[in-house]
Amino acid sequence: MAAADLATHPGHLARRLQQAHHLLWNTMVSEEITSPQFAVLNALVAEPGVDQRTVGERVGLDRSTIAEVISRLDRRGLLHKVRDPRDGRRFVLRLTDEGLRTHRKLAVRTARMNQVFLAPLSAEERTVFFDLIRRVADAAEGLRNPAEPSAARG
């Protein structure tokens, strides 16, 4: 078995794509707030008052990672984290004014960055790009929980 060509390895391409994105993010969006952190702010704009686990589900982060991201946002004063009076296990999360301002500012820059990032592709290609990646990612995630609704479609 000789050396393989990494250019045909989707895992390697996925990593390169993320690195490329990270590079653009740092230069065009923010050096303070990372992309996952923005995703959390965004999720809390859409659903104020949800708990940590739910936010993790929305943005695709596991329980440990989401805990760290949220604690950083908390330390920076971008969100509040208060115990749910109706369920002592949960924390209810809500953006502060500062968090809301930050989200607004970064949302604009993020849109600009996405334009630059996707500039090499035509409008059509972008649609395909999203579609293909989503299909591959969805399928792999589906393998994790092997068929929940067994009665859904015989």
Added chain:
Amino acid sequence: MAAADLATHPGHLARRLQQAHHLLWNTMVSEEITSPQFAVLNALVAEPGVDQRTVGERVGLDRSTIAEVISRLDRRGLLHKVRDPRDGRRFVLRLTDEGLRTHRKLAVRTARMNQVFLAPLSAEERTVFFDLIRRVADAAEGLRNPAEPSAARG
């Protein structure tokens, strides 16, 4: 500015794609050797005796990360790292027999995993998938070093 739909954010998709890959890798290839570690082994099969920096360049990892990955492979006895007698700054890297065996074994499993990973796509779509990702990643990396050979084609 309301909440954005992350499904149209390439950065978010890139992260999800990598997570999906990580999941499959762990279950189908190895829990010990990670995908970046395999990439390093693979690079050393292709070019035995190169230095650390060059390997990093081949697999797309920066100087710090490649140093850590290599030190882990070294600790596991998968490669040798000896000072270059002709240049005291460098280390010459070479796979051990164990490293070679590991690469052979994982190369087979990696090929199988890639089949499963790409199963949702037709042969045509896979070509497009690779092409689109590569173009986006290349373009973003190109923005980092703005035009090296200024005299090449003026």
Added chain:
DNA sequence: TCCGGTTCATCAGTGCACTGATAATCTGAG
């Protein structure tokens, strides 16, 4: 009321990934 099972959050451990600073080494100009 108590008890078992589930859920939410945290902690410990490991590994990838980047930047900026530092030290050792090499190289070329003088």
Added chain:
DNA sequence: CTCAGATTATCAGTGCACTGATGAACCGGA
């Protein structure tokens, strides 16, 4: 030969990401 600048590797610091183990809280049934 000597010094300045470039190159190679390391270290410190920060942050994402996962698993497995632990503890607190909830919920349903006996």
